[in-house]
Amino acid sequence: MILDILFPNRCLGCNSIISADLLICELCFSQIDFIHSGYSDDNFIKEKCRLLFPVENTFALMQFGKENLSRKIIHELKYKSREIAGEILAQWTSERLDFGNQKPDLLVPVPLHPKKLKERGYNQLHLFTEKISEFYNIPFDHNLIRRNHYSKAQALKNRQRRLETENTFSITQTITGKNILLIDDVFTTGNTVASIAWEILKAGNNKINVLVMAMDA
Incomplete structure (x- = not known):
């Protein structure tokens, strides 16, 4: 008090x-620049994903602009220890996201490297994912994907470094025949999500969907 x-x-x-x-x-x-596009619509993020990997459905909550509120909110979540922002963003998502008859089987957030997790103290996607799991009654797995290399924040990388995603991630367990929803904070080039998607696709007869807090045009 x-x-x-x-x-x-x-x-x-x-x-x-x-x-x-x-x-x-x-x-x-x-x-707030909310994106008014449905999960199964042929939206901008789906078009970008399809250039990189086979994708079923996509959803982005907000537009990520240089000076807009979406950027401030994401930065509070990632860099200023405001983990509670993940819960608030999940609430906003639940008010706008309708899976219809294409509800995924499993929620999988993009992982942090253990060193980065220790530095930050939490994965900014975990609380968000857990709340989405509660809202829609969909199981989640924080450990399905492992990040193999420690790296600087995406914002600090140059374009060439962002493209170096080969062997960045690996699957930790056998998974096949699943309709998976990958969850990330900001979709920029799509290379991070694509790297994970291909590992899951190679692992078995799986389908990939994408949910992001914000889309960087």
Whole structure:
């Protein structure tokens, strides 16, 4: 209570004081660039994925712009220890994502390397994935995919380094005949998701879908 008084939670948009369980105020919420495209639609992220690997369905919650609120929210989640942002983003996703009759069998988040996980203290996708699992009653597996190499944050890499994804990930267990939903925070080039997708596709007769918090055009 004292900390709330001394260091009140402030809206990421306008800096006004808001409840401790919120990220932005009601007014700023209306300024978020939500992407209004359905899971099974032929949307922009699906077009980009199909250039890289076979994909069934895709969904992106927000547009990731240079100065927009989506970027601020994702940065709070990844770099400022605001893990609770994952739960809030999952709630927003549940209000907009309809799987219809194409509900996946398993949720699989992009993993962090153990060294990066230790540095950050949490995987920014885990709470998000767990809440999506609760909302839709779909099991998740945080350990199906292993990241084999430690690397700098994507934002610090040059374009050539981003393309070097060969053998970045591996499968930790036998999996076949599953309709899998890969979950990531920001879709930029698509190379990270593609690298994981191919490992899952090679492992057996699996299908790949993609869910991201934000899409970087």
